[in-house]
Amino acid sequence: APINFDTWPWLYWGEVKPQHTALFLEGEAISWQRLVSDIGSMPLLPKPKSRYVAIHSQNDYQTLLVILAAWQQGVKTLLINTAFSPALQKDVLDNAGIEMIIDPRTVFPSTESQQSVVVPFDTQDILTLVLTSGSTGIPKAVTHNANAHMASASGLFSLMPFGESDCWLLSLPLFHVSGLAIIWRWLQRGAALKIADTKGDALCSALEGVTHVSLVPTQLQRLLQGEFPSLLTSVLLGGAVIPQALVDEAEAKGIGCWCGYGMTEMASTITAKRADGCFSVGRPLPYRELMLSSLGEIMVKGATLSSGYLIDGKLEPLSDGWFATKDKGEWLEDDLQILGRLDNMFICGGENVQPESIERVLSGFEGIEQLFILPMADPKWGQVPVALVTGNVNQSDFLAYAKSLLPSHQVPKAAYSIPKHLLDGGIKISHRALADWLANEK
Ligand code: 4YB
Structure with a gap:
């Protein structure tokens, strides 16, 4: 007691x-x-x-x-x-x-x-x-x-x-x-x-x-x-x-x-x-x-x-x-x-995409340390998922792996390495900082 x-x-x-x-x-x-x-x-x-x-x-x-x-x-x-x-x-x-x-x-x-x-x-x-x-x-x-x-x-x-x-x-x-x-x-x-x-x-x-x-x-x-x-x-x-x-x-x-x-x-x-x-x-x-x-x-x-x-x-x-x-x-x-997170969800060509469910499927890929899926604006689909990763990842193998496991609206259209300065913050990587970087630098 x-x-x-x-x-x-x-x-x-x-x-x-x-x-x-x-x-x-x-x-x-x-x-x-x-x-x-x-x-x-x-x-x-x-x-x-x-x-x-x-x-x-x-x-x-x-x-x-x-x-x-x-x-x-x-x-x-x-x-x-x-x-x-x-x-x-x-x-x-x-x-x-x-x-x-x-x-x-x-x-x-x-x-x-x-x-x-x-x-x-x-x-x-x-x-x-x-x-x-x-x-x-x-x-x-x-x-x-x-x-x-x-x-x-x-x-x-x-x-x-x-x-x-x-x-x-x-x-x-x-x-x-x-x-x-x-x-x-x-x-x-x-x-x-x-x-x-x-x-x-x-x-x-x-x-x-x-x-x-x-x-x-x-x-x-x-x-x-x-x-x-x-x-x-x-x-x-x-x-x-x-x-x-x-x-x-x-x-x-x-x-x-x-x-x-x-x-x-x-x-x-x-x-x-x-x-x-x-x-x-x-x-x-x-x-x-x-x-x-x-x-x-x-x-x-x-x-x-x-x-x-x-x-x-x-x-x-x-x-x-x-x-x-x-x-x-x-x-x-x-x-x-x-x-x-409900507020992480986005829509790709009319389909709901929950980034975390994609992260769960792909985080086991060889060499990945951290993986974040974020939406990126796309003229055709509205928004499409892209992957931000740390670790030693072969990009084309990674994207092929994603294609073999996920329906097409969940497959990342690209994979980028997360710049070092975004990694040393508090205890969690800020989704907003990642989204800002994606919008402005990519
Ligand atoms: C999750 C999540 C999960 C939180 N899966 N999303 O003492 C502890 O419980 C402890 C031990 C080790 C590490 C952390 C903790 C915490 O307290 C974490 C508490 C925390 O993260 N609080 S927060 O306010 O900064 O964020 C809360 C949010 O974090 C939640 O609303 C979820 O979105 C997310 N989260 N645990 C997936 N297991």
């Missing part, structure tokens, strides 16, 4: 097991007692009337301390990707109605006598804001309270065991819901968290001593190319279409994979299953409900659903009742299959 914390979880664990390791940093272990003390020695953070503060977020100990100190002091946080341009940062803050932004590198332990403020742990009070990664418009700030984060964590544990002596690697950005969810699983369980460089090839060595990790499919692909540490038992996958061949390969190498489907508004994972050789993302976890609309759109609700977006300092409800995800799904017995 989930613990009902009557105080901030780190204070609880600091009392219950002060000497146990809370965190592994590169070359250093931090006990719960030391963590509590480091948080307590943070200075008083600015507390605007709205109580919302934006924080430049990197995956490091200093950022984590500032976040936990903020919460404990009664300050609600919006974590911002440091790669955002100043203009985008300004738009996001203006849109949400937040005046203040903190760079954790400018926050130093206070040398003054302990003046630390600890507000009560109210699990119903809004605590975090996470930006949506929607493809159009200014990213919106999605609110969550601690109750939603803890329900998210507890529900997942009923499927994917995470014990007190396990260690979860912070393998995704804190500013993304997938990274924030790792923090709440760690806090909920009182297990260990590892913070290390996970970029590129560093991921393999970061996994040293780690039992659990959350990965987007491209990270798993990179991992399988090298040697990986033997303690790793459990990988939670999600964020994008999970290629079945990738999961099968990982499972064959002894890595337990859980396939998940999640989103910001639902505080990360909604459905999941232990990999079973079949392309689906399993059933709704406890504290989530899911149904398909008559058009096949995935609708969700439950204790993990956000109570609204923060716009202009005010809470704007998401929906009354079910939240429409814009994802298309289908039941396969009791398991959910994600067919793709």
Whole structure:
């Protein structure tokens, strides 16, 4: 049963097991007692009337301390990707109605006598804001309270065991819901968290001593190319279409994979299953409900659903009742299959084309690392599918392969390599950036 914390979880664990390791940093272990003390020695953070503060977020100990100190002091946080341009940062803050932004590198332990403020742990009070990664418009700030984060964590544990002596690697950005969810699983369980460089090839060595990790499919692909540490038992996958061949390969190498489907508004994972050789993302976890609309759109609700977006300092409800995800799904017995984004669908010569279903058929082609199908304007058909790929791909063999497997309106009319600068963004390649590049450069 989930613990009902009557105080901030780190204070609880600091009392219950002060000497146990809370965190592994590169070359250093931090006990719960030391963590509590480091948080307590943070200075008083600015507390605007709205109580919302934006924080430049990197995956490091200093950022984590500032976040936990903020919460404990009664300050609600919006974590911002440091790669955002100043203009985008300004738009996001203006849109949400937040005046203040903190760079954790400018926050130093206070040398003054302990003046630390600890507000009560109210699990119903809004605590975090996470930006949506929607493809159009200014990213919106999605609110969550601690109750939603803890329900998210507890529900997942009923499927994917995470014990007190396990260690979860912070393998995704804190500013993304997938990274924030790792923090709440760690806090909920009182297990260990590892913070290390996970970029590129560093991921393999970061996994040293780690039992659990959350990965987007491209990270798993990179991992399988090298040697990986033997303690790793459990990988939670999600964020994008999970290629079945990738999961099968990982499972064959002894890595337990859980396939998940999640989103910001639902505080990360909604459905999941232990990999079973079949392309689906399993059933709704406890504290989530899911149904398909008559058009096949995935609708969700439950204790993990956000109570609204923060716009202009005010809470704007998401929906009354079910939240429409814009994802298309289908039941396969009791398991959910994600067919793709409704807003990615286009029409080629009168036929509906769902890019993700083409991606699924063609992603197994020799040499392909990543594959995206996008529409391109065509005088005869309106729009035609084209393929954008990374990896070492023979274009004409690839197109012939597509022709042998797909009906003609689904066969890509061309295949282009994705330019490098579009690949190093956040955790997902932006469909919009790919579409812009296709429209302007091709
Ligand atoms: C999918 C999808 C899937 C999402 N197939 N499309 O803790 C986790 O659950 C986790 C673990 C590893 C990696 C990621 C996660 C996440 O949280 C992912 C949450 C996420 O991606 N949120 S998002 O708001 O940025 O995007 C949500 C959208 O992503 C969905 O609406 C889907 O379109 C897509 N998506 N999982 C296919 N398994």
